Amino acid sequence: MNNRTFAFIGSYASEDGPGLYACSYDEQNGRLTIVDRADGLPNPTFLVPNENMGTIYAITEGADAEGRRCGAAAAFRFDASEGRLRKLNEELTTPATTCHIELDRTSRLAFTASYHGGLLGVSPILSDGRIGPSAGVYRHEGNSVLPVQSQARVHSVIVDRQNRYAVVSDLGLDKVFVYRIDSADESLSLRSETSIAPGSGPRHFVFHPQLPYGYGINELNGTITVYAFDADTGTLSVAQTISTLPDTWQGDNVCADIHLSPDGKFLYGSNRGHDSIAVYRVDAADGRLTLVQHAPTLGGHPRNFAVSPDGRFVLVANRDGNHIVTFARDAESGQLQPTGIELEVSKPVCVRFATFG
Numbered sequence: 001m002n003n004r005t006f007a008f009i010g011s012y013a014s015e016d017g018p019g020l021y022a023c024s025y026d027e028q029n030g031r032l033t034i035v036d037r038a039d040g041l042p043n044p045t046f047l048v049p050n051e052n053m054g055t056i057y058a059i060t061e062g063a064d065a066e067g068r069r070c071g072a073a074a075a076f077r078f079d080a081s082e083g084r085l086r087k088l089n090e091e092l093t094t095p096a097t098t099c100h101i102e103l104d105r106t107s108r109l110a111f112t113a114s115y116h117g118g119l120l121g122v123s124p125i126l127s128d129g130r131i132g133p134s135a136g137v138y139r140h141e142g143n144s145v146l147p148v149q150s151q152a153r154v155h156s157v158i159v160d161r162q163n164r165y166a167v168v169s170d171l172g173l174d175k176v177f178v179y180r181i182d183s184a185d186e187s188l189s190l191r192s193e194t195s196i197a198p199g200s201g202p203r204h205f206v207f208h209p210q211l212p213y214g215y216g217i218n219e220l221n222g223t224i225t226v227y228a229f230d231a232d233t234g235t236l237s238v239a240q241t242i243s244t245l246p247d248t249w250q251g252d253n254v255c256a257d258i259h260l261s262p263d264g265k266f267l268y269g270s271n272r273g274h275d276s277i278a279v280y281r282v283d284a285a286d287g288r289l290t291l292v293q294h295a296p297t298l299g300g301h302p303r304n305f306a307v308s309p310d311g312r313f314v315l316v317a318n319r320d321g322n323h324i325v326t327f328a329r330d331a332e333s334g335q336l337q338p339t340g341i342e343l344e345v346s347k348p349v350c351v352r353f354a355t356f357g
């Protein structure tokens with residue numbers, strides 16, 4: 001069977017309407033077309049596809065036995081030939097609502113980040129694709145200098161290329177933590193923590209596909225931190241910090257998402273407020289960044305975006321624009337250009353590609 005690439009969209013949504021969308025993807029022009037949607041999910045604001053199992057996992061806002069709002073995750077099977085989503089199950093993940101979900105590289109574990117609880121959750125993926133009952137919840141403690149940093153705010157969990165470490169960005173503590181993954185035991189153990197400038201608000205992180213560097217975007221002070229990553233010890237060291245904003249910008253802004261091009265030559269970070277994608281060239285020798293462009297996102301609050309697997313297009317989820325905007329990406333310069341193609345969706349905040357065989 002030929003491989004086919006799809007995109008999945010998560011959104012802020014109420015339980016009585018659609019919130020998770022499956023879209024076909026036209027590799028020639030970057031156009032998305034909704035093929036199926038799932039209702040009944042309260043705020044499925046982040047999702048992760050599992051290409052190996054043909055499943056999708058979306059965070060939702062669940063409720064425990066006493067009716068308290070909790071982090072939950074819903075599992076879906078996606079039938080690529082029919083373009084249909086079928087719900088498998090839903091499980092609580094953390095005793096506070098979540099903002100991010102990622103899988104380990106063997107698709108056996110799901111990691112969730114709880115912004116409101118300062119928690120990190122580990123849940124098993126069962127052999128039939130369902131998400132299993134929580135295998136553990138890890139709590140961060142502390143605070144930093146800004147009012148929003150009065151407590152830990154775990155914002156994302158990213159797994160390294162060798163599937164040994166989980167990098168956890170804590171916006172509340174101005175720290176990036178590295179945990180060792182024990183897949184057999186379904187557990188995490190802390191290896192290192194790296195502090196960055198007070199008031200930075202580390203939010204999301206990405207590993208370079210070849211070089212020993214990682215890149216973290218800092219929501220609160222509009223910067224990206226370049227880290228050297230030592231995979232033997234599981235430690236990060238700060239190599240560079242660079243602004244995501246033009247020097248002339250004086251308005252409010254909070255950064256959100258960060259991605260590399262598949263060839264690792266360019267890095268992209270989103271600005272909510274300035275409403276742009278900052279584009280950087282990556283130095284192949286030392287991983288450092290040089291600004292290339294600020295590309296307007298053509299809509300407000302670009303909370304998440306995705307680079308297509310072939311690197312030709314970038315899809316931006318503009319929450320306040322209520323649309324996903326398709327940009328063409330120049331492989332030589334890294335620059336983004338609008339294509340004129342958009343998909344209307346209510347409050348989209350996550351877009352992720354998946355290729356199924």
Ligand SMILES: O=C1O[C@H](COP(=O)(O)O)[C@@H](O)[C@H](O)[C@H]1O
Pocket residue numbers: 045098099115303
């Ligand atoms: O208050 C909230 O904030 C968190 C974090 O969102 P961000 O867009 O500022 O990073 C969000 O996950 C949650 O849904 C919302 O209630």
